[in-house]
Amino acid sequence: MSASIVVEDLVKTFRIKHVRSLKEIAARAVRGASERPNAFTALDDVTLSIEEGETVALLGFNGSGKSTLLKCISGVLTPDEGRIGLRGSVAGLIEVGAGFHPDLTGRENVYLNGAILGMSEAAIDAAFDSIVDFSEIPDFIDTEVKFYSSGMFLRLAFAVAVHTDPDIFLVDEILAVGDEPFQRKCIDRIKELRDEHKTLVIVSHDLNMVADLCTRGILLEHGRVVMDDEPHAVVRRMRGEE
Numbered sequence: 001m002s003a004s005i006v007v008e009d010l011v012k013t014f015r016i017k018h019v020r021s022l023k024e025i026a027a028r029a030v031r032g033a034s035e036r037p038n039a040f041t042a043l044d045d046v047t048l049s050i051e052e053g054e055t056v057a058l059l060g061f062n063g064s065g066k067s068t069l070l071k072c073i074s075g076v077l078t079p080d081e082g083r084i085g086l087r088g089s090v091a092g093l094i095e096v097g098a099g100f101h102p103d104l105t106g107r108e109n110v111y112l113n114g115a116i117l118g119m120s121e122a123a124i125d126a127a128f129d130s131i132v133d134f135s136e137i138p139d140f141i142d143t144e145v146k147f148y149s150s151g152m153f154l155r156l157a158f159a160v161a162v163h164t165d166p167d168i169f170l171v172d173e174i175l176a177v178g179d180e181p182f183q184r185k186c187i188d189r190i191k192e193l194r195d196e197h198k199t200l201v202i203v204s205h206d207l208n209m210v211a212d213l214c215t216r217g218i219l220l221e222h223g224r225v226v227m228d229d230e231p232h233a234v235v236r237r238m239r240g241e242e
C-alpha cells in the first residue's frame with residue numbers, strides 16, 4: 001500500500017473579528033480595557049498519513065477543526081504552516097453547492113461544477129444523464145439553482161462529485177440536508193467507492209453510521225489529533241464510554 005494523503009505539521013490560524021458598536025468601543029476606551037486575542041488556532045500541528053483505499057472517519061465535536069482540515073486537504077484553504085501531499089485526483093463535497101452559480105440553471109451548473117472538478121466537456125456529456133438520474137431532479141434541471149431547496153442543491157452537487165471518479169473523495173456532512181431515501185443512496189454510493197478501493201475521508205455527526213462505514217477513525221480535539229484507531233473505539237471515547 002502507498003500513502004494517498006500525507007499531512008505534516010499542519011497549522012491553520014484564523015483571525016477573529018470582534019464586532020462592536022460605537023458605544024462599546026467608547027466604553028472600552030474609557031475603561032482602558034485590553035483587547036481579546038484576535039487569532040484562533042483551528043489546526044494545531046496536525047500530522048497524519050492515509051493509505052490508498054482507506055475509509056477514514058474524521059471525528060470530533062463542533063469546532064474541533066474537521067472541516068478546516070478537509071478544506072486544507074482539498075486546497076480550498078491554504079495552511080499557515082506544514083505540508084500536504086496527495087497521490088491522485090481529489091473531489092470534495094465540503095461546502096455543498098460551493099462551486100454552483102445561483103443564476104445558472106442546474107444543467108449549466110453541472111457543466112461548471114464538473115469542469116471545476118476536472119472533468120472534460122466530453123466526459124460531462126457522457127455522464128450527464130446519469131448525473132441527473134442520480135440527483136432525481138430532472139424536472140428542475142433547467143431551473144436556476146437559486147430556486148432550489150437546500151436538499152436539491154445537495155442532490156445535484158453530490159451527483160456531480162461522485163461522477164468525477166476521483167481517487168480521493170472528501171465528504172463533509174453529506175447527510176445534513178438530504179432526505180432519508182437520498183441519504184441511503186449516498187451511503188450506498190460511498191460503500192461502492194470504498195469497495196472500488198478509493199480513498200475516502202468522511203466527516204459526519206452520525207457516529208454510528210460513520211463508524212460502521214469506515215475502517216479507521218481519527219479524533220480531533222481543539223485542532224489536534226488525539227486518537228487514531230478503530231472507528232467504534234473512537235466513537236466510544238467521544239461518548240465517554242471508555
Ligand SMILES: Nc1ncnc2c1ncn2[C@@H]1O[C@H](COP(=O)(O)OP(=O)(O)OP(=O)(O)O)[C@@H](O)[C@H]1O
Nearest residue numbers: 014015016042060061062063064065066067068069
Ligand atoms: N473562516 C473562518 N474564520 C474564522 N474562524 C473560523 C473560520 N472557519 C473556521 N473557523 C473556526 O475554526 C474552528 C474549527 O472550525 P471547523 O469548521 O473546522 O470545525 P468542525 O470540527 O468542522 O465543526 P462542526 O462539527 O461544527 O462542523 C471553529 O472554532 C471555527 O469557528
